[in-house]
Amino acid sequence: MSRLFMFEKPLGMRDTLPSLYEKKHRVRTQMADTMREWGYEFIETPTLEYYETVGAASAINDAQLFKLLDKDGHTLVLRPDMTAPIARVAASKLLDDNLPVRLAYTANVFRAQQREGGRPAEFEQIGIEFINDQTVSCDAEVIALLISSLKQAGLTEFQVSIGHAEFAQDLFMQILGTNGRATSLRKFLYEKNYVGYRDQVNSFQLSTIDKQRLLKLLQLRGNGEVIGNALDIIENDKGKQAILELQELWEIIKDYGVEEHVKFDLSIVSHMSYYSGILYEVYAGNVGFPIGNGGRYSLIEKFGKKATATGFAVRVDMLLEALGGGLVEDTTNCILFSPERRKEAFELAQKRHEQGIKTVLQDINGVKDLDAFTKKFADTTYLIGGRKDD
């Protein structure tokens, strides 16, 4: 192991310096305020959880978990997301009266360190979980709140692409019959390997019509018309139910008036059978990775309560990248005083603080380079010298 330089941080860790902190704080507040307005209650959970419980239940791959040992030899994880910890809390504490629960959070989550840049091992997520309401209204509310809070944070160009976990799976089962063949196709879809998917479809002994149905799945991407096209290739059963849910969702989304940000994409699948219903990803034009995602899941059952939930998480670092722009304009002003007029300076500062004006109080004897110092402020007031000037 080479000797560390004093400036080094562990791989994948980042500092937040004041100017970035201001931006982060503003975005976080704007989103959180919207969530609060919609009646979501904020909660906090521990940074460390047990690997056996929360770690195993999480949607994040085992290889991506950040693991440690506690003093008794239990494996711990730094929480990889907030959904699993909230499922734990909800199942053990919040669902006794069997009513819908609306929760929100903002928290740093952790993923295993990676060599390549652009993949921090710690980053902030802001999100919500709407627990114990099975209606499509509930899914729609979460998506509408997602859109509303992103707009509130100042994001204008973004798109939520919505799919359904049951659709592809049921289509595969209807046509292919066996779980093994369905899984092989699903794997290509998950790996985004459409070349492999088409080759695999063509290798099956199927009627031309069935092959067409399977290939058409790759094109089910776009506006509301996707729903009609999907109904054409699916037969009764869960898959059809899924599309009817999306149809209802589309109507509700239109009633919320946010349909300009919504598209459908039925080729979206999650890597495990983690999501159980409507699921989605959020994209902003100038960022290469999704800035957030969400969907309906039945994770809470793993913690011993029968309830489904839906929620989303937005990555604050990605959102900031999407918002781009310069630094937040600093409106702080400064009062430079000499000891003789200290009291006067304090009184002035207090008055400004009461008015909500950010004001720094600085003893002039503590500053070596006055020009450089005062340049940092929007405005500087000098209270110097023995006599008040009337």
Place this chain on the structure above:
Amino acid sequence: MTNVLTIAMPKGRIFEEAVELLRQAGYKLPPEFDDNRKLIIEVPEEGLRFILAKPMDVATYVEHGVADVGIAGKDVLLEEERDVYELLDLKISSCYLAVAGLPNTKMNEVAPRVATKYPNVAEAYFREQGEQVEIIKLNGSIELAPLIGLSDRIVDIVSTGRTLKENGLVEYERIQDVTSRLIVNPVSYRIKDRKIDELVERLHEVVEVL
């Protein structure tokens, strides 16, 4: 920026074939494409911007979203496992990944060594064969490794087999066929869907005829 599509092109062997394919698909690419040292070429008439990258790096540019679309060999996709859509088999630059070595030799039983530019592919392949091997990563002239005793075997791409032959090596196993693929960044695939669908359609027509 949503109006311009950035395409990452692999420099070298695949480049000319890829340019030819785009021209066949009706994209008017200026003559400067054929002889150029520039790394970024704008084609505003077509709403396209090309970046010229090392073949091994194309998928990296696309995954990070600095290029919307790219043309990359299947060998690169297998090795890099980047999170990108593989939309189309362009059926150009056809070759295959293979295991080769000196004729009539067996791998060392205690510590079989394999030299390659594709450590992930090689390791995965031998593991599937039930064999644990030690990998030595090289960046080129892989054929040298068995000749001077660095490794028992190599894993590399073979197109005609001439290089192997000229160096007295033989092919032991064929791992996988390789052609170039059209790859797309997942966000671009959704946000720039119209432009990308059009590109895919036009290329698809050309490729099907081949």
